[in-house]
Amino acid sequence: MDEDLVARAMRHYAEACTASGHALSGSVDTQCRCGTVAARLEEDRDLRIKAQIFDVQRSRVQAAVNAEEQPDASWTFSALVRLVVDELPDPFQGFDRPFKRIVFLTSALARIAESGVSIDAIVRIGLRHRFKRSAAILASAMLPGISLTGSRNSIPDRTLAWADLLDRCIAESDPGDVVDNVAETESLGDALFERIRKARIGLFADKVAGWLERAPIIDIVSWRYTDLADRSKISEDDLNFPGGQEAVAWLLDRFSLTHYSDWQRTSLYWELRYANNPESTAIEAGVPLSVLRQRPAHVGTVVDAVVTRGSSPLDHENLLGNLTFDQLSSHVLESLKNGRAQQTSELLREITRKYPTLAEARSMFGFALIPVLPDEALDVIGRCLADPENVNVELLRINKASALWRLRRSAEALVVVEGLHVTGFDDDLWLWKPEDLESASESEDFEPGSFNAQEWIAQALKILKGDVAQ
Numbered sequence: 001m002d003e004d005l006v007a008r009a010m011r012h013y014a015e016a017c018t019a020s021g022h023a024l025s026g027s028v029d030t031q032c033r034c035g036t037v038a039a040r041l042e043e044d045r046d047l048r049i050k051a052q053i054f055d056v057q058r059s060r061v062q063a064a065v066n067a068e069e070q071p072d073a074s075w076t077f078s079a080l081v082r083l084v085v086d087e088l089p090d091p092f093q094g095f096d097r098p099f100k101r102i103v104f105l106t107s108a109l110a111r112i113a114e115s116g117v118s119i120d121a122i123v124r125i126g127l128r129h130r131f132k133r134s135a136a137i138l139a140s141a142m143l144p145g146i147s148l149t150g151s152r153n154s155i156p157d158r159t160l161a162w163a164d165l166l167d168r169c170i171a172e173s174d175p176g177d178v179v180d181n182v183a184e185t186e187s188l189g190d191a192l193f194e195r196i197r198k199a200r201i202g203l204f205a206d207k208v209a210g211w212l213e214r215a216p217i218i219d220i221v222s223w224r225y226t227d228l229a230d231r232s233k234i235s236e237d238d239l240n241f242p243g244g245q246e247a248v249a250w251l252l253d254r255f256s257l258t259h260y261s262d263w264q265r266t267s268l269y270w271e272l273r274y275a276n277n278p279e280s281t282a283i284e285a286g287v288p289l290s291v292l293r294q295r296p297a298h299v300g301t302v303v304d305a306v307v308t309r310g311s312s313p314l315d316h317e318n319l320l321g322n323l324t325f326d327q328l329s330s331h332v333l334e335s336l337k338n339g340r341a342q343q344t345s346e347l348l349r350e351i352t353r354k355y356p357t358l359a360e361a362r363s364m365f366g367f368a369l370i371p372v373l374p375d376e377a378l379d380v381i382g383r384c385l386a387d388p389e390n391v392n393v394e395l396l397r398i399n400k401a402s403a404l405w406r407l408r409r410s411a412e413a414l415v416v417v418e419g420l421h422v423t424g425f426d427d428d429l430w431l432w433k434p435e436d437l438e439s440a441s442e443s444e445d446f447e448p449g450s451f452n453a454q455e456w457i458a459q460a461l462k463i464l465k466g467d468v469a470q
């Protein structure tokens, strides 16, 4: 890159200049600045490289090579923040292992507090919007008369408490509006959207805000709802974050998101101030400099990001009426894990009708259809494969093979699987299990599993080759 070339050129020049007794610069004494300028350019180049290779996800992975290792002193601030941001506002994370969830999150929060950052500010201010969205989804997971996450008996009490709260809030603000049986009046998708919409506004949203302001942190970690109207809320002063909400958002952005393009706009301005003047910005924000120093910042790189953002008006933060795509995905996955492929695919059908350009939702729709209507799944997956918006072609091909397999077209499925090139896949994928595709009959018997792509392919090849040989 140009900066590197400039730094190298300046270093050569400084050496030549020094050898000439600084005659090259026209200086006759030792006041020549050639060496100083060369050093400054090299320093700038090194900082730019450090800033550019900083990777939140890598630091998170390095912190916990083993998923059973809980946060300790070896974790970077970034790894701690990433864990908290990913898991705390998502009630479905650790749904099946609530004790582990509490141990991990409370120890991560304790480490953050030890570094001198207010966890009240992070949890109650920084994650407020995520909590409000998640609460709306959690409370909507139980529609009156129908559930997307299994029967009422299989849902933990703490989830039911949110659904019941939403029912009470809807009844209180609009007594004529209680619908007993969704299926009679609306489609499942419309009913869910309507319920989430009601949960995002009015009384329920106020209750969630009040809970987040007042509840003990341990209740927030375990998503335990209790009405705390008489308990005093934690004041902004107690939060001890002089930079206010925008500074909290900046801290979370810079330690949970690698790419500036994913940050909030105001966070970029805070970053620019910090890159220019770390010490005074740390004081203004109220974050220890030792914490901020864990992520290098380079002025030129931040300026580039600000300029790029200025010319792109699209912020993809809010999709589907404040339901973000990640939240939709986790909702869909929970439903599929509970054997609700039928209902989930109907929901995704509605969503793809409402938002036909959402390539990822269409891809999920194709996946959910495989156990239920594999013929239609093949159609949908085929359309996804023809859409240039879809980057994850190999995942779509695995799903195509799964649909063919479900249709008992084993020979064709085998051809697709044999043609897969998945060397680039690092992340695990949610896929239908080969043994289910081979032998499950009812769609309720299907359960998605988390697979390494190579591992899935090896299992699939083994079974499919046996089928075809028969």
Ligand SMILES: [Zn+2]
Pocket (backbone or CB within 6 Å): 014, 017, 018, 022, 025, 032, 033, 034, 035
């Ligand atoms: Zn010189």
